[in-house]
């Protein structure tokens with residue numbers, strides 16, 4: 313269950329507060345993989361950040377009994393002064409990973425950054441950092457993975473591997489995806505939530521959601 317309760321979210325601006333959502337109540341589907349659709353500025357990323365708890369509503373709340381990943385392409389929570397290994401152990405610990413040694417090994421292998429795993433993350437290239445974060449995320453069993461730009465992590469070979477890992481996860485876990493790439497959405501999602509003028513509509517059938525999205529003026 314992911315429930316949005318009386319959710320209000322605005323951003324301050326010179327023109328006064330800009331409301332993205334006002335007293336929104338919505339039961340977010342969790343039984344399948346959901347695409348969040350909507351035109352530019354509709355509030356997809358804002359909603360996504362609130363689901364991920366990287367941003368909070370002005371009022372109301374997001375209630376869930378599911379474990380959710382952080383957005384896999386997002387690199388918050390990584391400490392640049394700490395090594396890849398130390399970051400991995402830290403992330404493992406706060407996510408209550410059972411065997412830290414096993415987790416550390418799996419992340420090191422997946423991230424393909426060799427012995428730099430033991431160097432501070434501040435010395436990594438942006439691609440290496442992204443690979444580490446992706447590897448940390450995918451090696452934890454979450455109920456739901458939050459995905460934005462995830463398949464654009466790293467070089468082409470790593471992207472293929474990342475994509476494959478997500479396809480595998482998709483068989484056992486749910487996904488919530490924000491992307492303008494319909495091909496990518498069709499590959500991973502079976503249903504859609506369309507955001508329009510601050511309200512949300514669920515389409516159990518992805519293609520119906522895409523059609524409604526395409527027909528929006």
Ligand SMILES: Nc1ncnc2c1ncn2[C@@H]1O[C@H](COP(=O)(O)OP(=O)(O)OP(=O)(O)O)[C@@H](O)[C@H]1O
Nearest residue numbers: 323324330332350351352353354355356357358359
């Ligand atoms: N940090 C911020 N400060 C002020 N306004 C913001 C901020 N983040 C988003 N907004 C505004 O909130 C609205 C929704 O933005 P959001 O990024 O969630 O839309 P989106 O649907 O993801 O758009 P896109 O498809 O263009 O990525 C926009 O009007 C945007 O200008």
